[in-house]
Amino acid sequence: MPTLPNPIDYAVPGFVLLVLFEMWLSRRRDRSAYEPRDTLTSLGLGLGSTVAGLATGAVVVALAFAVSRHAIFNIGWQWWAWAACFVLDDLAYYWFHRTAHRVRWFWASHVIHHSSQHYNLSTALRQTWTGFFSLAFVFRLPLFLIGFEPAMVFFCAGLNLIYQFWIHTEAIRRLPRWVEAVMNTPSHHRVHHGVNPRYLDTNYAGVFIIWDRLFGTFTPERDDDPVRYGIIKQLGSFNILWAAFHEWVGIARDVWSAPWRAKLGYIVMPPGWSHDGSRDTSDSIKARWQERQPPAPGQQD
Incomplete structure (x- = not known):
């Protein structure tokens, strides 16, 4: 059986050069691109x-x-x-x-x-x-x-x-x-x-x-809705360990404190799910946003 190299090993130097180039480019165009x-x-x-x-x-x-x-x-x-x-x-x-x-x-x-x-x-x-x-x-x-x-x-x-x-x-x-x-x-x-x-x-x-x-999961980028990045509840920290493990910590806390009937839900349900409905999932956020949108032309009562 052929032994194939790991292509990522060869790509890493290119990754580094491209990051450096984009950092240089951002200093000329948009200094906020890199923090x-x-x-x-x-x-x-x-x-x-x-x-x-x-x-x-x-x-x-x-x-x-x-x-x-x-x-x-x-x-x-x-x-x-x-x-x-x-x-x-x-x-x-x-x-x-x-x-x-x-x-x-x-x-x-x-x-x-x-x-x-x-x-x-x-x-x-x-x-x-x-x-x-x-x-x-x-x-x-x-x-x-x-x-x-x-x-x-x-x-x-x-x-x-x-x-x-x-x-x-x-x-x-x-x-x-x-x-x-x-x-x-x-x-x-x-x-x-x-x-x-x-x-x-x-x-x-x-x-x-x-x-x-x-x-059915495609959405195009729109110029009238500039993308905001991150997660729903932003980290608020540059701590590497917290970035790597914070959601596992959250799961452990939720499973520990939840009623027995709800413990599995905090593992297999979507992020943001809660047994009492007190938190937001992406579905609930999108649903509330959709309710606030004006009706499309021709759909007004």
């Missing part, structure tokens, strides 16, 4: 994620090979398998990403990536420390069961992550219409990072925005 403490937090979270990945990667690889022994098909290394693997891996990422916003257990890991109130290339480096603990890897297990080679899947997953780096920027406004129609772009991903009610829980795509269009 030193926020950037350092992003870099620290990225480093911690790398360490966590090294610590748990061997277990994930072992699980992948264990599942692949029961593969339905023997796909092998044909040229078309690479294209199919890349597309299906992106589909698996879409469903992971959507679940990570709709199930609090997975959100506790993913929230790290959304915790910055700035949107720049350094934000892309805010990656989870607890993805293994939250079992995020299970979303790719079907690819091994289908019959894709584990090394191929991991390589395609690395390419997927590399692609997502460059879309974390405000320096690029819109791309040609055909690109915006098919691919995930900075405009689409800015929407995903927005806390505006209109934008909450939309645009989950990794590479291909077609998944959001297909499954």
Whole structure:
């Protein structure tokens, strides 16, 4: 079986150069794009994620090979398998990403990536420390069961992550219409990072925005509704450990204090859910916002 390199290892120098270039560009265009403490937090979270990945990667690889022994098909290394693997891996990422916003257990890991109130290339480096603990890897297990080679899947997953780096920027406004129609772009991903009610829980795509269009989760960026970044309850801190673990702490507190009948809800229900309805979820925020919108032309009573 071929041994494939980790493409992210080769991309890291490019990441660094692009962050430095965008920082230089922001000093000429918009000094507010980068905040030193926020950037350092992003870099620290990225480093911690790398360490966590090294610590748990061997277990994930072992699980992948264990599942692949029961593969339905023997796909092998044909040229078309690479294209199919890349597309299906992106589909698996879409469903992971959507679940990570709709199930609090997975959100506790993913929230790290959304915790910055700035949107720049350094934000892309805010990656989870607890993805293994939250079992995020299970979303790719079907690819091994289908019959894709584990090394191929991991390589395609690395390419997927590399692609997502460059879309974390405000320096690029819109791309040609055909690109915006098919691919995930900075405009689409800015929407995903927005806390505006209109934008909450939309645009989950990794590479291909077609998944959001297909499954009804696409929302375009609007010039009359500039994106505000972060999370509903902002961190209010640049503490790296708090950024990495604050939602896990919140889950533990809620489960401890909740009635027995409600404890599981604080793990599997959407972020913001509460047994007494005293908190806001993205759905309730969007519903209240929608009620305040004027009726569309032709819909007035």
